[in-house]
Amino acid sequence: MPAPLPPGSTLGILGGGQLGRMLSQAASRLGFNVVILDPEENSPAARVSQGQIVAAYDDATALGVLGRTCQAVTFEFENVPAASVERLAAGGALVAPGSKALAVAQDRLEEKTFLNGVGATTVDFAPVDSLDDLLAGLERLGAPAVLKTRREGYDGKGQIWVRSADMAADAWSAIGQRPAILEAKAPFLRELSIIAARGRDGSLAVYPLGENIHAGGVLKTTLAPAEVDARTTARAYAIAEAILQGLDYVGVLGVELFDLGDGRLLVNEIAPRVHNTGHWTQDGCVCDQFEQHIRAVAGWPLGPTAAHARVEMTNLLGDEVEGWRELGGEPAARLHLYGKAEARPGRKMGHVNRVRSL
Amino acid sequence: MPAPLPPGSTLGILGGGQLGRMLSQAASRLGFNVVILDPEENSPAARVSQGQIVAAYDDATALGVLGRTCQAVTFEFENVPAASVERLAAGGALVAPGSKALAVAQDRLEEKTFLNGVGATTVDFAPVDSLDDLLAGLERLGAPAVLKTRREGYDGKGQIWVRSADMAADAWSAIGQRPAILEAKAPFLRELSIIAARGRDGSLAVYPLGENIHAGGVLKTTLAPAEVDARTTARAYAIAEAILQGLDYVGVLGVELFDLGDGRLLVNEIAPRVHNTGHWTQDGCVCDQFEQHIRAVAGWPLGPTAAHARVEMTNLLGDEVEGWRELGGEPAARLHLYGKAEARPGRKMGHVNRVRSL
Numbered sequence: 001m002p003a004p005l006p007p008g009s010t011l012g013i014l015g016g017g018q019l020g021r022m023l024s025q026a027a028s029r030l031g032f033n034v035v036i037l038d039p040e041e042n043s044p045a046a047r048v049s050q051g052q053i054v055a056a057y058d059d060a061t062a063l064g065v066l067g068r069t070c071q072a073v074t075f076e077f078e079n080v081p082a083a084s085v086e087r088l089a090a091g092g093a094l095v096a097p098g099s100k101a102l103a104v105a106q107d108r109l110e111e112k113t114f115l116n117g118v119g120a121t122t123v124d125f126a127p128v129d130s131l132d133d134l135l136a137g138l139e140r141l142g143a144p145a146v147l148k149t150r151r152e153g154y155d156g157k158g159q160i161w162v163r164s165a166d167m168a169a170d171a172w173s174a175i176g177q178r179p180a181i182l183e184a185k186a187p188f189l190r191e192l193s194i195i196a197a198r199g200r201d202g203s204l205a206v207y208p209l210g211e212n213i214h215a216g217g218v219l220k221t222t223l224a225p226a227e228v229d230a231r232t233t234a235r236a237y238a239i240a241e242a243i244l245q246g247l248d249y250v251g252v253l254g255v256e257l258f259d260l261g262d263g264r265l266l267v268n269e270i271a272p273r274v275h276n277t278g279h280w281t282q283d284g285c286v287c288d289q290f291e292q293h294i295r296a297v298a299g300w301p302l303g304p305t306a307a308h309a310r311v312e313m314t315n316l317l318g319d320e321v322e323g324w325r326e327l328g329g330e331p332a333a334r335l336h337l338y339g340k341a342e343a344r345p346g347r348k349m350g351h352v353n354r355v356r357s358l
Numbered sequence: 359m360p361a362p363l364p365p366g367s368t369l370g371i372l373g374g375g376q377l378g379r380m381l382s383q384a385a386s387r388l389g390f391n392v393v394i395l396d397p398e399e400n401s402p403a404a405r406v407s408q409g410q411i412v413a414a415y416d417d418a419t420a421l422g423v424l425g426r427t428c429q430a431v432t433f434e435f436e437n438v439p440a441a442s443v444e445r446l447a448a449g450g451a452l453v454a455p456g457s458k459a460l461a462v463a464q465d466r467l468e469e470k471t472f473l474n475g476v477g478a479t480t481v482d483f484a485p486v487d488s489l490d491d492l493l494a495g496l497e498r499l500g501a502p503a504v505l506k507t508r509r510e511g512y513d514g515k516g517q518i519w520v521r522s523a524d525m526a527a528d529a530w531s532a533i534g535q536r537p538a539i540l541e542a543k544a545p546f547l548r549e550l551s552i553i554a555a556r557g558r559d560g561s562l563a564v565y566p567l568g569e570n571i572h573a574g575g576v577l578k579t580t581l582a583p584a585e586v587d588a589r590t591t592a593r594a595y596a597i598a599e600a601i602l603q604g605l606d607y608v609g610v611l612g613v614e615l616f617d618l619g620d621g622r623l624l625v626n627e628i629a630p631r632v633h634n635t636g637h638w639t640q641d642g643c644v645c646d647q648f649e650q651h652i653r654a655v656a657g658w659p660l661g662p663t664a665a666h667a668r669v670e671m672t673n674l675l676g677d678e679v680e681g682w683r684e685l686g687g688e689p690a691a692r693l694h695l696y697g698k699a700e701a702r703p704g705r706k707m708g709h710v711n712r713v714r715s716l
Contacts, residue, residue, distance in 0.1 A: 007682055007695045007708075008697070024406075025386065025406070028379075028383065028405070028697065029383070029693070029694055029695065030682075030686075031682070031695025031696065033697065047386070047391060047408040048382075048386045048406050048407070049406070050405040283644065286641065286689075286690060287692070295686070300686045301686055303689070304689040308666070308715065309666065321365070321389075324364070324365055324389070325362060328362070328388075328653070328658045328659055331644075331661070332662065335388060338389065339365070339366070339386065339389050339390075341366060350365075350389065355644050355666075357666065
C-alpha cells in the first residue's frame with residue numbers, strides 16, 4: 001500500500017461543479033494543493049483551487065498533464081471514461097475510486113447485478129434491448145414499472161414510467177431505443193441514504209442514515225441522522241459495507257435505499273462519489289464526507305462519522321438561491337453557495353444546512 | 359447604508375497568509391469570488407481564491423485594480439498603510455474595517471489611549487521617545503516593565519522586558535531607539551480573549567471567551583468556551599462592545615485580556631481582524647469568525663455566536679506540522695493546514711481543533 005500523501009501534495013479532481021468545489025475546499029483544509037480538470041473555464045471548483053486545466057474529460061494531453069502534476073486524482077461524477085482513468089494512472093497518479101466502481105456505476109444493469117451479487121437486494125429488474133424485451137419485462141414485473149437507459153441518466157433524466165403495455169412502444173422510443181433496464185415499482189415508505197467510506201487500508205467509516213425527500217425527481221431535503229430503528233440501521237450498514245468491499249472501493253460512496261417499512265431495505269442506486277444526501281455532514285460531523293473522501297484518496301486514516309447535531313439539508317434550486325438574504329439572517333442556517341453565475345430552473349445553486357442539537 | 363452584497367460579488371483581501379486563506383474559504387462558501395493581493399506569488403490564500411494580484415501593499419496600480427475589481431475589500435493584517443485604504447476606496451470598493459481601527463491598531467500608544475478613553479482599562483503605561491522618558495517611566499511604573507515599539511510589533515517582536523534601570527540604555531538601543539511605549543507588568547492569572555463582530559448596521563455579535571496559553575511569546579493553545587464566571591463574561595462583553603462602538607467598527611475584532619483574578623480585566627491589545635485565538639470557532643460554532651467577518655464586510659446580517667462544542671485549538675508551529683500523520687488519526691481532531699511550503703522554526707503552519715461536547 002502506498003504511504004499516505006503528505007500535505008503539500010497535489011490532488012487532481014475531474015469535474016469543476018459543486019462537488020468538486022467542496023472536495024477542493026476540504027483538500028485545501030488538509031494542506032493539499034488542488035488542480036481541477038473541467039471543460040468549462042472558471043468553474044465553481046476552479047475558483048477555489050490552485051490550478052485548472054480547461055479540457056474535455058477525454059483529452060489525452062490534458063489527462064497526461066494532470067496525471068503527472070498530481071499524486072492522486074479523483075472525480076466528482078461517475079461518467080468518467082474508463083480510458084481517462086487509464087491515462088491518469090499511466091501519468092503516475094493514484095486514481096480513486098477505481099475502475100471497477102466506475103464500470104458498475106456507469107451501467108444500471110451491471111449495477112443491479114453487482115448489488116444482488118453482494119447481497120444488497122434491489123427491486124426486480126429486467127434487461128431491455130428491444131420492445132419485445134420491454135413487453136416481456138412488463139409481463140413479469142407488472143405495471144407500472146420504470147424504464148431507464150442503462151447509461152448516463154441522473155436526476156430523473158433518461159427514464160420514464162411505463163404504466164401499461166399500451167405505453168411500451170412510446171416509452172421505448174422516448175428513451176431513444178437505447179440499451180435499458182426495466183425496474184419494478186418498489187412499495188417503499190420513504191427513501192433513506194447512507195454515506196460510507198473505505199480507506200486504502202480497507203478500513204470502513206459509515207455515517208448515520210439520512211432520510212431524503214425528492215421533488216420532481218430531484219433531491220429537495222435530507223434529514224439526518226434519520227429516525228430509524230436499530231435493525232434498519234444495522235441492515236443499512238451491512239449493505240454499505242458489502243458494496244464497499246465488493247467494489248474494492250477507495251473513497252466515499254453514496255447508497256440510496258428504499259425503506260419498505262417492514263425491516264427490508266432495497267438499494268435504489270449507488271453513486272461512487274460524494275453525494276448530495278451527504279451534504280448534511282458538513283455541519284453535523286467533525287469530519288464531513290468531502291474531507292472523508294480526500295482522506296481515503298490520499299491514503300490517510302478515515303475520520304470519525306458520529307453526528308454532533310441534527311441537520312436538515314435543503315437544496316437551493318434555480319432562483320431559490322435568491323433567498324440568500326433571508327437565509328443569511330436565519331440563526332441556525334448554514335449557507336453553502338456554489339458560485340454559479342446563472343440560476344437556471346432546477347439547477348443546484350447551493351444548499352442550506354439547518355442545524356439543531358441532537 | 360449600502361445594500362448587502364449579493365453572492366457572486368467579488369471580495370478583495372489584502373494579505374495572502376493563513377488568515378486570508380481562511381477568510382477566502384469562508385467567502386467562497388457564501389458564494390463570493392475572492393481576489394488576493396499579496397507580494398508573494400502563489401500565497402496560501404491565493405491558492406484557494408479565484409484571483410491574485412502579486413504586488414506590494416502600497417502599489418498604487420495594484421490597489422486601483424483591486425478597488426475596481428472588488429465590491430468590498432478587507433485585510434488579514436493591521437499594518438495596511440492608510441494611503442492604501444484611501445486608494446482602494448477611491449477605486450469604488452467598500453473597505454472594512456475602517457481607517458480609524460487601523461490608525462488605533464497600528465500604534466500602541468494610540469491604542470492604549472483609545473482603550474482607556476472608552477472605559478476598557480489597560481495596564482499603566484508611559485510614552486517613550488528618549489532614554490530619559492524610559493527612565494522616568496520605569497520610576498513611575500516600577501520594574502520590571504515591558505518596552506515596546508509603538509508600531510509594527512507582533513508575536514513578541516519589537517519588545518523587551520526592562521528588569522531594572524540599569525538595563526534601560528541597552529533596552530532603548532535594542533528596540534532601535536524608536537518611538538515606544540513602556541507598559542507596567544500586569545499581575546494577571548491568565549490571558550483570555552474575546553472575538554467580537556460589528557455589522558454595517560451597528561449590530562453586535564460576541565463569541566464566548568477563550569483562554570490562551572502562550573509559549574515563547576507565540577500563542578500555543580486556546581481553550582473555548584473558557585471557564586469564566588458570569589461577572590467576568592459580562593465585563594468582557596462590555597469591553598468588546600465599547601471597543602467596537604468606539605471604533606465605529608465593521609468586521610471581526612480580537613481583544614486580548616488579562617484576567618487579574620479579582621474580577622478585573624485589563625485589555626492587553628486588540629487586533630482589527632480575525633484572530634488566532636478565534637480559530638476554535640471553526641469547529642465550535644455554526645458561524646465561525648471567518649464567515650462572521652465576511653458577513654460584516656459584505657453587509658450581511660451577523661451570524662450566531664453560541665458554541666455547540668468545547669474546543670481546544672493548538673497551533674502547529676514549524677516542524678510540529680510533521681505530526682499530521684498522528685493528528686490525522688486522532689478521532690476528535692480537526693486539522694486545518696495552511697499549505698505553506700517551508701516549515702521554518704516558529705512559523706504558523708496550521709492548527710488543530712480538538713472537539714469535545716459541551
